[in-house]
Amino acid sequence: xxxxxxxxxxxxxxxxxxxxxxxxxxxxxxxxxxxxxxxxxxxxxxxxxxxxxxxxxxxxxxxxxxxxxxxxxxxxxxxxxxxxxxxxxxxxxxxxxxxxxxxxxxxxxxxxxxxxxxxxxxxxxxxxxxxxxxxxxxxxxxxxxxxxxxxxxxxxxxxxxxxxxxxxxxxxxxxxxxxxxxxxxxxxxxxxxxxxxxxxxxxxxxxxxxxxxxxxxxxxxxxxxxxxxxxxxxxxxxxxxxxxxxxxxxxxxxxxxxxxxxxxxxxxxxxxxxxxxxxxxxxxxxxxxxxxxxxxxxxxxxxxxxxxxxxxxxxxxxxxxxxxxxxxxxxxxxxxxxxxxxxxxxxxxxxxxxxxxxxxxxxxxxxxxxxxxxxxxxxxxxxxxx
Amino acid sequence: xxxxxxxxxxxxxxxxxxxxxxxxxxxxxxxxxxxxxxxxxxxxxxxxxxxxxxxxxxxxxxxxxxxxxxxxxxxxxxxxxxxxxxxxxxxxxxxxxxxxxxxxxxxxxxxxxxxxxxxxxxxxxxxxxxxxxxxxxxxxxxxxxxxxxxxxxxxxxxxxxxxxxxxxxxxxxxxxxxxxxxxxxxxxxxxxxxxxxxxxxxxxxxxxxxxxxxxxxxxxxxxxxxxxxxxxxxxxxxxxxxxxxxxxxxxxxxxxxxxxxxxxxxxxxxxxxxxxxxxxxxxxxxxxxxxxxxxxxxxxxxxxxxxxxxxxxxxxxxxxxxxxxxxxxxxxxxxxxxxxxxxxxxxxxxxxxxxxxxxxxxxxxxxxxxxxxxxxxxxxxxxxxx
Numbered sequence: 068x069x070x071x072x073x074x075x076x077x078x079x080x081x082x083x084x085x086x087x088x089x090x091x092x093x094x095x096x097x098x099x100x101x102x103x104x105x106x107x108x109x110x111x112x113x114x115x116x117x118x119x120x121x122x123x124x125x126x127x128x129x130x131x132x133x134x135x136x137x138x139x140x141x142x143x144x145x146x147x148x149x150x151x152x153x154x155x156x157x158x159x160x161x162x163x164x165x166x167x168x169x170x171x172x173x174x175x176x177x178x179x180x181x182x183x184x185x186x187x188x189x190x191x192x193x194x195x196x197x198x199x200x201x202x203x204x205x206x207x208x209x210x211x212x213x214x215x216x217x218x219x220x221x222x223x224x225x226x227x228x229x230x231x232x233x234x235x236x237x238x239x240x241x242x243x244x245x246x247x248x249x250x251x252x253x254x255x256x257x258x259x260x261x262x263x264x265x266x267x268x269x270x271x272x273x274x275x276x277x278x279x280x281x282x283x284x285x286x287x288x289x290x291x292x293x294x295x296x297x298x299x300x301x302x303x304x305x306x307x308x309x310x311x312x313x314x315x316x317x318x319x320x321x322x323x324x325x326x327x328x329x330x331x332x333x334x335x336x337x338x339x340x341x342x343x344x345x346x347x348x349x350x351x352x353x354x355x356x357x358x359x360x361x362x363x364x365x366x367x368x369x370x371x372x373x374x375x376x377x378x379x380x381x382x383x384x385x386x387x388x389x390x391x392x393x394x395x396x397x398x399x400x401x402x403x404x405x406x407x408x409x410x411x412x413x414x415x416x417x418x419x420x421x422x423x424x425x426x427x428x429x430x431x432x433x434x435x436x437x438x439x440x441x442x443x444x445x446x447x448x449x450x451x452x453x
Numbered sequence: 454x455x456x457x458x459x460x461x462x463x464x465x466x467x468x469x470x471x472x473x474x475x476x477x478x479x480x481x482x483x484x485x486x487x488x489x490x491x492x493x494x495x496x497x498x499x500x501x502x503x504x505x506x507x508x509x510x511x512x513x514x515x516x517x518x519x520x521x522x523x524x525x526x527x528x529x530x531x532x533x534x535x536x537x538x539x540x541x542x543x544x545x546x547x548x549x550x551x552x553x554x555x556x557x558x559x560x561x562x563x564x565x566x567x568x569x570x571x572x573x574x575x576x577x578x579x580x581x582x583x584x585x586x587x588x589x590x591x592x593x594x595x596x597x598x599x600x601x602x603x604x605x606x607x608x609x610x611x612x613x614x615x616x617x618x619x620x621x622x623x624x625x626x627x628x629x630x631x632x633x634x635x636x637x638x639x640x641x642x643x644x645x646x647x648x649x650x651x652x653x654x655x656x657x658x659x660x661x662x663x664x665x666x667x668x669x670x671x672x673x674x675x676x677x678x679x680x681x682x683x684x685x686x687x688x689x690x691x692x693x694x695x696x697x698x699x700x701x702x703x704x705x706x707x708x709x710x711x712x713x714x715x716x717x718x719x720x721x722x723x724x725x726x727x728x729x730x731x732x733x734x735x736x737x738x739x740x741x742x743x744x745x746x747x748x749x750x751x752x753x754x755x756x757x758x759x760x761x762x763x764x765x766x767x768x769x770x771x772x773x774x775x776x777x778x779x780x781x782x783x784x785x786x787x788x789x790x791x792x793x794x795x796x797x798x799x800x801x802x803x804x805x806x807x808x809x810x811x812x813x814x815x816x817x818x819x820x821x822x823x824x825x826x827x828x829x830x831x832x833x834x835x836x837x838x839x
Contacts (some may be wrong), residue, residue: 088587122508128582129537129699132828136585136699142715144694146543147535151515157532161547168554196514201474265750308530308719312523329528377736442518443531 068167070290072452073301075104076412080319081281082250082402083183085300089118092282093134093179096405100175100284101138103299108138111286112171114145117158117178118404120193124185134177141364143171145269151197152353153308153438154178155283155407156445160306162287163447167303172289179282190278194403197439199313206315210353211267211275213315214441215368218269218356220322224371227359229269231374233260235355236273237389243398245424248409250400251277274355279400283408285415293452299419300452304338318441326444327364327437334446335366340431342366345388345448347417347426349410350435353393361435362390365446389426392417407436407445418451454553456676458838459687461490462798465797467667467786468636469569475504477512478668479520479565482791487524488563488672491683494524497672498557500531503564504790506579510571511735520563529557537583537695538739540564541669541793542822542831546692549833553689558675564794565668576664580789583825585699592701595835597653597661597740599701599826604655604742606708610757613745616657617760619646622659623743624769625770625777629784631810634795636786637663660741665786669794671801685805686838690724690817697827704827712830713750713823720832721752726817728752731774731813731834733803735796736821738781747821748776752834775812778803793822793831 077099079092093116101108116131127133131145150157155178162174182190195209221227236255243252255273263272293300311326312318318325335341352358359373367388368376376382382390393399393413395424396406414432416422429451436445465478479502487494502517509731517531536543541564548560568576581595596703607613622641629638641659649658679686697712698704704711721727734753738744746758753774754762762768768776779785779799780794800818802808815837822831 090585090587119514120508122506122582123512126509126578126582127586128505128535129825129828132536132696135696136703136828140696142695142697142711143650144543144546145536145696146547146694149514149533149535150518150531157530160530161532164550164556165555168550168556170550170554192512193508196508196512199476199519200513201476218786279546308532309528310518310521310526310531311528313519317522325528404786428595439518442522443517 069169071163071166071303072288072290072293072296073285073415074106074288075100075295076415077103077149077285078248078283078409078412079281080248081279081402084280085184089121089127089179089181090133093139093177094283096284097134097138097175097177100286104286104289106173106286106421107150108140110173110192111140111175112143112172113162114140114143115158115161115176116147117154117408118147118163118180119149119151119154120196124182150443151438152403153407153443153445154404156436157308159285159408159411159447160308160445163303163306166287166289172292174287176408178405179281180402180404182402183280184279195297203313211270214354214356215267215270217321219362221356221359222244227374229261230257231378232355233257234378235358236260236397238377239352239397242392242424243394246394246399247423249394249398250279252394252398270354276353276401278395280404281400281402283405283412284412285408301415301418302450302452303375304448304450306447308445309405310443313442315440322360322436323364324441326441327361330444330446331365334448338448344431345433346429346431347389347392348433349391349393349413351437352391352397353401365435384424392424392426403427410436411436414449418449434442454557456822457549457552457689458674458676458679458682459671459801460674460682461486461672462493463489464634464669464795464798465667466634467619467665467788470585470666475507475513475565475567476516476519476523479563480523482668482670483524483561483563486672490672492559492672492674493684494526495742496559497526499531499548499551499560500526500529501544501547501562502533502709503540503794504533505535505537505566505623506582508630509579510568528710535748536829537824538789539793539822539824539829539831540790543694545671545794545797545830545833546694549689549692552673552675558678560673562671562675562794564791565665566788566790568664568788588700594703597656600740600742601653601656603707603746607742607745613649613760616643617764618741619643620764621744621782622646624763625781625783628778629780629809632780632785633809635784636665637725638780638784656740662739662782662787665788665792667786669791669798671794671797687801687804688836688838690834690836691720692833699828708746709750710823710827712827713747716830716832717751720834724834730817731819732779732815732817733775734819735777735779735799737823738777738783739787751821770810770812778810778812796820796822804835
């Protein structure tokens with residue numbers, strides 16, 4: 068496998084883009100990434116597009132081809148990949164594989180989703196496409212239900228409190244205020260969080276990510292093109308994709324996701340580093356409790372201490388390990404197919420040193436994107452390349 | 454890139470599978486392919502699943518993970534790919550890439566779709582997800598409309614007649630009678646075809662493929678495992694994926710698809726062969742006129758003579774180039790995400806010499822899978838490996 072660099076990034080604001088067709092959002096992010104990279108579009112050799120539910124919510128598929136057409140890309144393979152909420156991370160991994168394996172010298176990744184135009188019932192039904200509905204549908208469990216169970220187990224096993232979990236919410240919402248791309252930054256008190264509407268006990272309103280529209284894009288190039296990369300090059304040290312159980316009953320433990328644990332271990336091995344080397348991570352906090360579980364599964368925080376570390380400020384921008392300085396899904400938003408690519412956008416800006424909520428001296432960054440009931444996961448490791 | 458062999462194939466009957474969940478159809482085909490290959494499932498290193506519209510029609514996504522879970526595959530990357538009607542061919546190409554580039558020594562491809570349970574209006578709306586609906590939706594043009602235009606141009610330019618086009622229908626429907634997997638084989642007269650219901654002038658009922666459920670699967674292994682392949686090994690000489698215009702107005706000629714022409718040229722170059730070396734092809738005859746255009750685009754038949762060759766019997770099972778001995782989409786059926794993988798199933802059986810509608814001495818076979826308005830295309834070339 069060849070060395071691969073990230074040469075360009077682009078992103079729309081995450082939030083409401085009512086009236087903008089989904090493909091136009093994708094094109095906008097891609098145009099930014101191409102401009103940022105200084106790589107001519109004629110040199111792009113593959114396009115991977117991550118999207119989850121444009122079929123049910125927009126009546127639109129073949130988005131990879133449609134976006135390529137509007138961008139004026141050459142006659143290259145254009146592929147939509149889908150793995151529920153991990154669709155963006157999977158798109159990135161495939162573009163990385165295309166360059167690393169020598170299929171092409173430059174590849175474009177786009178992640179995109181539009182959701183805010185749909186009624187809540189439609190959105191909930193579409194999101195539940197990520198469940199194994201034959202097995203788990205009859206239980207009536209939705210994703211808030213699944214993560215509510217995870218919270219209950221975490222609380223029972225480790226004594227995790229509402230206040231500790233609220234520390235994650237406060238951190239991410241506060242980080243979101245510093246990120247101009249974020250949908251819902253806020254300065255929240257413990258009382259505001261604890262008195263917000265019940266969603267699925269014990270999850271309350273501020274424990275849940277919003278419904279979002281948005282797109283992000285990344286241009287990858289072969290290491291041999293380093294001289295052509297404008298500004299600080301960012302190296303891809305590892306990009307790993309795993310799977311976990313689809314059925315909820317197939318998980319030996321609802322307080323840990325096998326797919327995350329395996330992806331992190333393989334990524335560290337591929338990169339030749341350990342969790343302690345990671346300076347900054349964007350991880351999949353679809354719910355507050357998810358950040359806690361994820362940070363433990365990734366080995367960034369000792370098992371059972373995810374909430375404690377957040378409460379002690381050790382996961383803040385100036386903490387031992389900066390978790391979700393973008394605001395994460397909780398505050399930046401979660402346009403599903405775009406999320407994983409948006410995480411890469413954020414980490415690249417951190418490693419370039421030009422993030423609006425900068426982690427000091429960030430040299431190694433990580434992204435973690437989790438799909439469905441942990442059925443699909445990607446972890447990528449990036450390094451500042453100068 | 455390493456040599457890759459097809460070690461196993463499986464397929465359900467194409468037709469109606471009312472009441473069978475989509476993932477179970479995929480599992481059934483995959484179980485067959487694994488059994489046929491003699492490769493233990495613990496050795497499968499990647500799964501690619503082709504599907505187009507399970508989201509809109511079934512409310513089910515992450516099918517790659519769900520199928521892997523039910524198969525008991527290890528913790529490997531499982532990816533759904535989508536490119537409208539070319540989804541199956543795209544899945545095959547990615548599994549081939551995974552093995553050819555050394556990511557793993559064995560990979561599984563599944564293509565699956567269920568459509569017959571939906572109402573006609575729902576199916577039509579879902580199929581139109583393959584259009585660029587912002588540009589072409591307002592015209593009201595559906596896929597029969599697009600191929601009706603292609604026919605009109607072919608007729609005007611080359612003098613193609615109803616009777617010549619009917620020769621394609623008669624051949625494929627007749628071939629379908631010899632294929633136990635086919636949904637709608639038939640022995641039709643010219644009168645029966647010419648008097649069938651008008652669908653979209655000049656297309657009539659028998660010019661259109663049926664709505665189908667079905668699944669097909671293929672196991673690929675590295676060439677180094679040739680000694681473990683049971684029976685006749687089949688070599689993958691080339692697998693190419695291209696794109697064409699998404700908007701109908703973006704096509705310089707509606708009587709030819711750029712994506713097909715480019716895919717064929719690249720595949721011949723990759724394999725080091727020419728069109729004249731191909732003994733048997735399964736190509737994308739979603740409509741009768743599509744077979745005529747495709748056979749010309751693939752260079753198998755001189756430009757403008759696709760219908761004449763069919764009428765003269767030169768594309769029959771015992772003709773100069775055997776086209777769609779399976780019955781093609783017209784008679785075998787078109788469960789969209791399964792179609793491209795089903796084509797590979799058919800060609801492998803031809804090259805093994807055990808097809809129920811066998812082409813004598815078939816040594817080199819081709820598959821051609823076309824998506825949307827020609828926005829995505831795959832062409833693969835296979836060779837009998839003994």
